[in-house]
Amino acid sequence: MEFQGIQRAAGAFQEPLTAEEIAAVCRRAFGPGTRVVSAVELGLGMYNTTYRIDLGEGRPVVLRVAPEPGRQFSSERELMRNEYASVPYLTSIAPLMPRVLAADFTHELIGRDWMIQSLLDGVPAPERLGGYPRPAWRGFFRQLGDIARRVHDIRGPRFGPVAGPGHATWSEAIVVALGRIAADLEGAGLDAADLREVAAVADRRRAALDEVTEPRMLAGDLWTVNVMLADGAPEPTISGVLDLDRTWWGDPAADWTIRMALARPGTERDAFWETYGAPDGSPSAGLRARIYHARHVGAVRLERHRLGNADGVRDSYDEVRALLAGLRG
Structure with a gap:
């Protein structure tokens, strides 16, 4: 896997995943034979940690990873779950939104909520x-x-x-x-x-x-x-x-x-x-x-x-x- 992260200061709020963790997440989402060609961390946003993932076929996808529960403020708790719950209501703007391809709130793999979405054009x-x-x-x-x-x-x-x-x-x-x-x-x-x-x-x-x-x-x-x-x-x-x-x-x-x-x-x-x-x-x-x-x-x-x-x-x-x-x- 080609892996590109963003260098952040020690203790920074946004915490990266390792290449091994990203590979495990993608296998969980798309099957055990899934191969990750590249993972590039995106600098957009200041809350979730986000990666552009190339799986070698079709369009790349976007992996978003929430902060660890202990690092979340009570007024911002479980925002990713809130977005997931909102999707069925937002049909009036659905063509403008990324599609949710997979989501995992079990914390079995990395101890954090994560979601994989389609990559938007533009x-x-x-x-x-x-x-x-x-x-x-x-x-x-x-x-x-x-x-x-x-x-x-x-x-x-x-x-x-x-x-x-x-x-x-x-x-x-x-x-x-x-x-x-x-x-x-x-x-x-x-x-x-x-x-x-x-x-x-x-x-x-x-x-x-x-x-x-x-x-x-x-x-x-x-x-x-x-x-x-x-x-x-x-x-x-x-x-x-x-x-x-x-x-x-x-x-x-x-x-x-x-x-x-x-x-x-x-x-x-x-x-x-x-x-x-x-x-x-x-x-x-x-x-x-x-x-x-x-x-x-x-x-x-x-x-x-x-x-x-x-x-x-x-x-x-x-x-x-x-x-x-x-x-x-």
């Missing part, structure tokens, strides 16, 4: 979008708005992560989510008093949160970093979406996609709303948006800490402080 959007003239980016964001709308139109049975645990009300799902992020931050040695205060505000303002009565699918992490573009197309054309492991049921306005679409008004991103539909501008929606924004910042703080980004962690406190000023008012 080029990662962060590598190609900048090569198009900026006016053409509007078409990209119109496509993204259409995809987000199709996801958000999917109705679910309860609030919370798709794989569970579920909650009867949206307010309960939000309060629990904020509490888990805060506990993870404290477990990592970081101050989470600001997130605890946001959770207390959410608890007091349950009535506003519970105006959301119908659980809808939230993609969780759908933005340019998780989108593929058709290679060589005259204008940016979305050919695939990936890494839908943070899906949950709730208010579409709480999705990361909506946060990013709102982040730079007056730019090409405004075209997102042409296909998605206008955001809710009511006072209660504004209150909810501040709570959702704070939750996103808390999750980002946790990720920045994992990546050793001390400046980013520090900046997150200023951002939540500004949100709390509005929430207190």
